[in-house]
Amino acid sequence: GENVEQHPSTLSVQEGDSAVIKCTYSDSASNYFPWYKQELGKGPQLIIDIRSNVGEKKDQRIAVTLNKTAKHFSLHITETQPEDSAVYFCAASPNQGGKLIFGQGTELSVKP
């Protein structure tokens, strides 16, 4: 079955710097790759996603890139702000009725 690895597990950056989180997946049939932001004690919130027919997608300060050949995808946050501090999860859908396989999460801390 699908397996998703996410790195790093923790990431600390200064406000204004960029943050990059990377994920790899194992199932070449996966075709949907969302990123979720989870604040303490809350449910995950979808922040951006990408499908396998696209290499890059951007939404204001966040962007996601996908390399299908290497089976990895990354989240890029530019001009980080303290409110970006949260746990970020990547996921992959192996096209089995909408099930998502999640990475282990990255705890991002943005220091003012």
Added chain:
Amino acid sequence: DGGITQSPKYLFRKEGQNVTLSCEQNLNHDAMYWYRQDPGQGLRLIYYSQIVNDFQKGDIAEGYSVSREKKESFPLTVTSAQKNPTAFYLCASSLLGTAEAFFGQGTRLTVV
């Protein structure tokens, strides 16, 4: 407001007791999911349902049961057979055939 509602937010139970977690959605989504989240780990799929009166086991279904009598509702019962039930439980829903999932705010279950 459309969304997914999980209740209660916090739940305490004695060891050996069954407990049922509620999940209701008014997004008119066909598919619903239950995930378990433990510290330092990603979300793991317990059960999912793509249509009323039908559901499938996820990766960690042992010790759990579900029902799907209505499209809007997908309650999860944590039985006494679950060896390590203390965790944060998340319910999600999506349109049938898509993986774009929307999550509830979670229920934190503590078994003492």
